[in-house]
Amino acid sequence: MSELRLSNITVTFGGLTALQDVSLSVGPQQVHGVIGPNGAGKTTLFNVACGFIHPDSGEVVRNGQRIERLHPRDLPGLGIARTLQGLGLFDRMSVLDNVMVGADHHARSGFLGSLLALPRAGRDERALRERARRVLDELGVAAYAERYPPSLPYPIRKRVALARALVAEPDLLLLDEPASGLSAGEMDELGDLIRSLAETTSVLLVEHHMDLVMRVCDEITVLDFGRAIAHGTPDEVREDPAVLAAYLGEEVQ
Template identity: 85%
Template sequence: MTELELSGITVRFGGLTALQDVGLAVGPHQVHGVIGPNGAGKTTLFNVACGFVQPDSGHVVRRGERVERLRPRDLPGLGMARTLQGLGLFDRMTVLDNVMVGADHHARSGFLGSLLALPRAGADERALRDRALRVLDDLGVASYADRFPPSLPYPIRKRVALARALVSEPDLLLLDEPASGLSAGEMDELGDLVRALTARMSVLLVEHHMDLVMRVCDEITVLDFGKVIAHGTPDEVRNDPAVLAAYLGEDVH
């Protein structure tokens, strides 16, 4: 069974068709990449997968079950988590608190508790803190737990944002342009990290950087002007003339 299926997705913004009849399927323990030139529709597709954008037609299927009107708040309940192209970290919260926020639905008194201003149950709070620290440690950034995001280098903040997505223990992770702003070396590390995550989850990786995508993905869907122009393994996609043309321009052979 697939972890996630997007099928027949069409999205229009006024007169512009950002996606037209786009489909893809993410298998268990797979990294599925979505690539394409700027404006191809990658972020729009990502936004459909995490419920920010409702498609004009088509649907989202999670483990064989169609999800009606997916909303971002539905993701934890569906075992899904996402990171955003912007980091979305809270500047005035410590790294640890930022990560704990990502798992709030795990704590029994979480959302309702904070609405009613009840103190969080002590045991829940401790378990959550331990889990958040473990995830930060897994990502090699536990030493920054008490720092505030604005004081940290960008690559560290990116890891914190990833930790926040992972702390809810998703089995499907959605990543939008995780490599943006990283150096080549940091990108290699990110690639290793994403590969390691497949032991525990599937990943939908929306990314502009071809080399990262080629290195970590099992399967790739290529978009151009809102349509799927190629789909297959990295080797299949790498040599596809339509992909070369879309990325490199017609006069390159």
């Protein structure tokens, strides 16, 4: 089982309420999308799920266990991996080494063992390198393994960032606007990839490209001014008057 539940999340910044009593859950092998107009609170909610922001009230529950004061460093141990809008790749490390960073917690010997050149450290490094190459191959970017991120087109760097998350073999993947900067064709490929990932991994997708969200998501939560105004399947959300009002500025009777 792989479940993430955010319950009654409220976040304030000074006198501004960024989120007000927002709840959602991501079930096993489910793609759950979060959408909304600019300033709706999508990024704040994503940051709560990642542990970057601690809510003023509400609960973060992972597989039935309430997580107190979640931090980004806790994610690997909880079977969670994430990608960020800014990619966060290391310019002076090869693509392969960048991806290996994402699997580092699998290494039993750790950083000290690598410094001391312990035999186990060598075995761990070889295993991680093989794992990283395999994931790069699965994402179609193995040919760039020895290249450096600044020399690569943006869509390739996006796949490298995704590979770094997937190499940790997470049960839950958090994706923050993965389609930004992609062409229509590249977005179609991304949609196919997300659906294939959902065969083994749950996905929380924060995105503003409606076509992609409607195509790949099983459930969608719509935010507007920090509140959840709709939740349901793509068809249900598409026909919700409150969603139309939020995006088109129409008054709901």
